[in-house]
Amino acid sequence: MTSSPEPLPKEARAPVTWRGMILGVRKISVVLPGIIVFAVAFGAAAAAKGLSLLETVVMSAIVYAGVAQLVAMELWRPEWTWGAIAGLAAVTATVNARMVLQGASLQLWFARFPRALNALHLFFFTDANWLVGTRYHAEGGRDLGVLIGGGLLLWVVWVLATVPGYLLGSLVSDPRRYGIDLVMPIFFAAMIVPLWRGRRAARPWLVAGIVALVTAKLVDGYAFIIVGALSGAVAGAFLDDAA
Structure with a gap:
């Protein structure tokens, strides 16, 4: 069967x-x-x-x-x-x-x-x-x-x-x-x-936003988009490892 x-x-x-x-x-x-x-x-x-x-x-x-x-x-x-x-x-x-x-x-x-x-x-x-x-x-x-x-x-x-x-x-x-x-x-x-998934999940967003703003002030052009995104991704990865 x-x-x-x-x-x-x-x-x-x-x-x-x-x-x-x-x-x-x-x-x-x-x-x-x-x-x-x-x-x-x-x-x-x-x-x-x-x-x-x-x-x-x-x-x-x-x-x-x-x-x-x-x-x-x-x-x-x-x-x-x-x-x-x-x-x-x-x-x-x-x-x-x-x-x-x-x-x-x-x-x-x-x-x-x-x-x-x-x-x-x-x-x-x-x-x-x-x-x-x-x-x-x-x-x-x-x-x-x-x-x-x-x-x-x-x-x-x-x-x-x-x-x-x-x-x-x-x-x-x-x-x-x-x-x-x-x-x-x-x-x-x-x-x-x-x-929104709580404060912990929002930390990569915060990191990405701050890094992007700083990069936009210091570097001409549109590099802030990539730098901010990568910073948020790295921050998220470290937070996941620490969990």
């Missing part, structure tokens, strides 16, 4: 459903105003730098890097050298390196799905997706459709909102002038609050 196969663990049965995608759209909708403003700002900055409307829209659709696109516009120049290109690549890579750690934090969830599907949805993976996904997964959610639906909506809105930004020109080319640059940090802070 053969024994029946053991049921798959809950993680192994993780689904991708339309219901999950709709839930992802609902969860991500709260950040859309900030995304629209940033996309408009990028479009305006691109127009001021002399890019065509087609080039601007294609950059938003293919590069799709949010803050890194705004950083690229700050460093944009009418004539390029190989050194300038390498410098731009290094800076944008530094800004986007946080996505490696964000993706790794959800690896146990993603690992249950085919690589092709992960490659597809990770193209649409953003800071907002990570925050929504982290909270959703911590609450017991396993439907990857949440990330896919939210990511697709953000991408569509980002690309479409680039167009009016370009047409408006320099009206909002500097988001800091209107305090627009505070929209996303406020959203991140609000989303992180439910992830």
Whole structure:
């Protein structure tokens, strides 16, 4: 008599459903105003730098890097050298390196799905997706459709909102002038609050924040992002070992 196969663990049965995608759209909708403003700002900055409307829209659709696109516009120049290109690549890579750690934090969830599907949805993976996904997964959610639906909506809105930004020109080319640059940090802070796990778990956040602020004061550029993230990760590792 053969024994029946053991049921798959809950993680192994993780689904991708339309219901999950709709839930992802609902969860991500709260950040859309900030995304629209940033996309408009990028479009305006691109127009001021002399890019065509087609080039601007294609950059938003293919590069799709949010803050890194705004950083690229700050460093944009009418004539390029190989050194300038390498410098731009290094800076944008530094800004986007946080996505490696964000993706790794959800690896146990993603690992249950085919690589092709992960490659597809990770193209649409953003800071907002990570925050929504982290909270959703911590609450017991396993439907990857949440990330896919939210990511697709953000991408569509980002690309479409680039167009009016370009047409408006320099009206909002500097988001800091209107305090627009505070929209996303406020959203991140609000989303992180439910992830609170006590004072001990908050210590790596505190270390990362302090180190990032000090680095930003002492070193020009965007190195503070990587230094802060690595400091928080190291602090978290030592705290885990000491536990």
